[in-house]
Amino acid sequence: xxxxxxxxxxxxxxxxxxxxxxxxxxxxxxxxxxxxxxxxxxxxxxxxxxxxxxxxxxxxxxxxxxxxxxxxxxxxxxxxxxxxxxxxxxxxxxxxxxxxxxxxxxxxxxxxxxxxxxxxxxxxxxxxxxxxxxxxxxxxxxxxxxxxxxxxxxxxxxxxxxxxxxxxxxxxxxxxxxxxxxxxxxxxxxxxxxxxxxxxxxxxxxxxxxxxxxxxxxxxxxxxxxxxxxxxxxxxxxxxxxxxxxxxxxxxxxxxxxxxxxxxxxxxxxxxxxxxxxxxxxxxxxxxxxxxxxxxxxxxxx
Amino acid sequence: xxxxxxxxxxxxxxxxxxxxxxxxxxxxxxxxxxxxxxxxxxxxxxxxxxxxxxxxxxxxxxxxxxxxxxxxxxxxxxxxxxxxxxxxxxxxxxxxxxxxxxxxxxxxxxxxxxxxxxxxxxxxxxxxxxxxxxxxxxxxxxxxxxxxxxxxxxxxxxxxxxxxxxxxxxxxxxxxxxxxxxxxxxxxxxxxxxxxxxxxxxxxxxxxxxxxxxxxxxxxxxxxxxx
Numbered sequence: 001x002x003x004x005x006x007x008x009x010x011x012x013x014x015x016x017x018x019x020x021x022x023x024x025x026x027x028x029x030x031x032x033x034x035x036x037x038x039x040x041x042x043x044x045x046x047x048x049x050x051x052x053x054x055x056x057x058x059x060x061x062x063x064x065x066x067x068x069x070x071x072x073x074x075x076x077x078x079x080x081x082x083x084x085x086x087x088x089x090x091x092x093x094x095x096x097x098x099x100x101x102x103x104x105x106x107x108x109x110x111x112x113x114x115x116x117x118x119x120x121x122x123x124x125x126x127x128x129x130x131x132x133x134x135x136x137x138x139x140x141x142x143x144x145x146x147x148x149x150x151x152x153x154x155x156x157x158x159x160x161x162x163x164x165x166x167x168x169x170x171x172x173x174x175x176x177x178x179x180x181x182x183x184x185x186x187x188x189x190x191x192x193x194x195x196x197x198x199x200x201x202x203x204x205x206x207x208x209x210x211x212x213x214x215x216x217x218x219x220x221x222x223x224x225x226x227x228x229x230x231x232x233x234x235x236x237x238x239x240x241x242x243x244x245x246x247x248x249x250x251x252x253x254x255x256x257x258x259x260x261x262x263x264x265x266x267x268x269x270x271x272x273x274x275x276x277x278x279x280x281x282x283x284x285x286x287x288x289x290x291x292x293x294x295x296x297x298x299x300x301x302x
Numbered sequence: 303x304x305x306x307x308x309x310x311x312x313x314x315x316x317x318x319x320x321x322x323x324x325x326x327x328x329x330x331x332x333x334x335x336x337x338x339x340x341x342x343x344x345x346x347x348x349x350x351x352x353x354x355x356x357x358x359x360x361x362x363x364x365x366x367x368x369x370x371x372x373x374x375x376x377x378x379x380x381x382x383x384x385x386x387x388x389x390x391x392x393x394x395x396x397x398x399x400x401x402x403x404x405x406x407x408x409x410x411x412x413x414x415x416x417x418x419x420x421x422x423x424x425x426x427x428x429x430x431x432x433x434x435x436x437x438x439x440x441x442x443x444x445x446x447x448x449x450x451x452x453x454x455x456x457x458x459x460x461x462x463x464x465x466x467x468x469x470x471x472x473x474x475x476x477x478x479x480x481x482x483x484x485x486x487x488x489x490x491x492x493x494x495x496x497x498x499x500x501x502x503x504x505x506x507x508x509x510x511x512x513x514x515x516x517x518x519x520x521x522x523x524x525x526x527x528x529x
Contacts, residue, residue, distance in 0.1 A: 211404065214385055215404075216376075216378065217377060219374060
């Protein structure tokens with residue numbers, strides 16, 4: 001709209017408002033549909049992001065423990081640690097001596113420490129606690145690392161819970177694919193709904209448009225109100241959805257989640273960040289624009 | 303003002319809608335376009351306001367090269383002319399005043415100016431007392447007057463009318479024809495298509511008769527040879 005006067009822009013907004021108020025039901029239904037679409041999209045996003053956070057948390061727990069043979073100590077341990085640290089999958093290696101292992105076990109047993117008193121000597125092996133880089137926190141990464149570690153003579157045994165890792169990775173992939181598919185479908189639906197409303201509005205105003213063309217209104221002048229309308233609908237729908245979602249999220253937190261928090265593992269839930277909410281609102285605006293473009297391009301060639 | 307040179311128009315259903323039309327209408331003239339229905343009168347008018355492109359030939363209207371006009375230039379041609387149809391094509395939810403004002407609003411005119419020009423034009427077509435009536439409250443003749451006001455409110459150089467009295471009783475039709483004469487008298491060129499070929503010709507009035515897409519009779523001076 002660059003180069004157009006204030007008067008013209010005011011005219012466009014007035015016209016857009018007139019369209020909205022002249023066909024209230026079409027627009028209420030559209031707004032409702034966009035809101036519901038964005039509500040589902042936003043809800044999914046909240047669940048997805050929190051689940052991802054949870055999975056990242058679980059991912060951090062994926063580690064490989066290499067138990068060392070009793071004969072290995074001193075310089076050999078240092079060399080092995082250096083070597084393992086050099087593997088590309090490895091983020092961090094922590095050496096845990098026999099004494100440390102025993103101390104940890106004692107801590108865990110708490111009241112039943114007496115059980116350990118009768119032992120003639122410390123039966124626990126020293127170990128290397130190996131944490132993987134985020135991109136290798138899956139069954140493939142774990143298996144690759146385990147293959148490399150198997151060759152080392154210093155290592156007596158390996159523990160890595162591969163079955164759990166495998167299921168976790170599969171679930172993660174499935175979750176992402178499902179998320180992308182559902183998200184894409186919802187976006188398409190929203191574009192379709194907006195373009196359909198604009199189409200109905202173009203149809204309802206076809207007489208006006210014909211006269212506008214006849215008296216020499218420019219294409220921009222005819223199209224601009226429809227674009228404004230589409231953008232407003234998209235933005236308003238997304239905003240409304242965010243507001244509703246926020247209210248329900250807070251209700252869920254206080255009424256459902258808080259009381260069950262300890263049962264469910266004390267994992268903190270987050271709402272969308274302000275950046276994510278802004279992106280969603282911007283998405284509404286963009287979809288409004290795209291939806292209008294589809295209909296204007298097809299039904300309003302001027 | 304208007305110049306058509308060897309203009310033809312073919313549709314799939316009617317391959318000879320217009321055939322080799324050459325004519326020239328000077329500024330300030332009043333041209334009757336007559337002939338039986340289906341003769342090509344409406345098609346000829348549509349070519350003049352660039353609603354459709356010709357299949358062949360050259361067209362100039364108000365200094366615009368209509369054939370080579372880019373889509374985004376069409377509005378500027380349309381601003382230099384007014385069009386009236388058989389039906390008034392008014393917006394039913396707007397009053398007479400608003401219908402006429404609409405034509406100026408969409409060109410971005412100032413509101414005060416829009417109001418001034420609109421009331422003046424409605425006065426010219428004799429509807430002072432009905433400016434706030436909706437189309438449904440007006441007779442067919444009055445509706446057509448509003449349509450004419452809308453077509454001339456922007457002071458066009460040329461007024462195109464396609465059977466403007468076709469839906470109107472003979473009494474009102476006569477008044478409408480007088481209105482066109484008055485508009486012509488004020489300097490606007492008028493091209494009026496009608497199937498009524500008994501209309502009187504005067505010094506400034508010309509007539510061409512179309513039949514099956516060809517000019518079969520013309521009072522216009524012959525275009526210069528070789529054109």
